[in-house]
Amino acid sequence: MANADGHRMIAEYLAAYDRQLRGDVELAGAHDTASLGPLRVAVFPGGQGFIGYQHLGGADADGVRGLVDAALAHFASLPGIRSIEWKTRAHDHAPGLHDALIACGFVPEDAESIMIGEASLLVQEVALPDGVTLRRARSDDEVIAMERMHGIVFGHREWHARADEMIRRLAEDESMELWTAVVDDEVVSAGRLEPVVGTEFAGLWGGATLPQWRGRGIYRALTAQRAMAALAGGKTYLQSDSTEFSRPILARAGLVKVSTTTPYVWTSPVC
Structure with a gap:
């Protein structure tokens, strides 16, 4: 370009x-x-x-x-x-x-890259490793398995509470989609799609892959799958606030960095 x-x-x-x-x-x-x-x-x-x-x-x-x-x-x-x-x-x-x-x-807190791409440009064929399948998580058990994987990747001991919150959100928001990559019923990678009401955008969030499965195209395949879902829902753009760990992965998938965002947090002294 x-x-x-x-x-x-x-x-x-x-x-x-x-x-x-x-x-x-x-x-x-x-x-x-x-x-x-x-x-x-x-x-x-x-x-x-x-x-x-x-x-x-x-x-x-x-x-x-x-x-x-x-x-x-x-x-x-x-x-x-x-x-x-x-x-x-x-x-x-x-x-x-x-x-x-x-x-x-x-x-x-740490700065994150604002990544944006056209959903149509992110739809691509990605060859998955043998035994890996993509699956949309709908049931409570599937959400729990996804959050257990997130807990391993990010070291979140409170992943059970996160699973409960995600189950609640999924029940309240039918537009949100949770996508997982599964091997023998074990979730090895995942990410969610959150369409933003009244806009041309859908957000890419919650991306994670177990260390032993990285670098094999799985997360790019999940990104392409979510791009197809976004297009099916009438969205034009995909957006994500990305750490330096996920930014290169999304860049390879077709998103571009347009700016950075940094949260500044004030905490009550009584917390």
């Missing part, structure tokens, strides 16, 4: 991302929402506060600090707030935001 065409494509993807995946759409599932100037703030179950926006209204450093102070004051007025996430993006005009957040007690 010519360099100019590549830059144009990234700009188009990023514009679609900012327009469709930021703001109110990030607050789905929240039980309390409010607007503070350009900010959209919300409280999710468990006392998890969240701050999102499409832009900061052209604020200078003093204005940005004022927005941070206003957001903290808002959450301070609400009972039971245990943590607050301010989701930053590297391509935003946000002078002084890092310093303002640090000064107010927020701690940056």
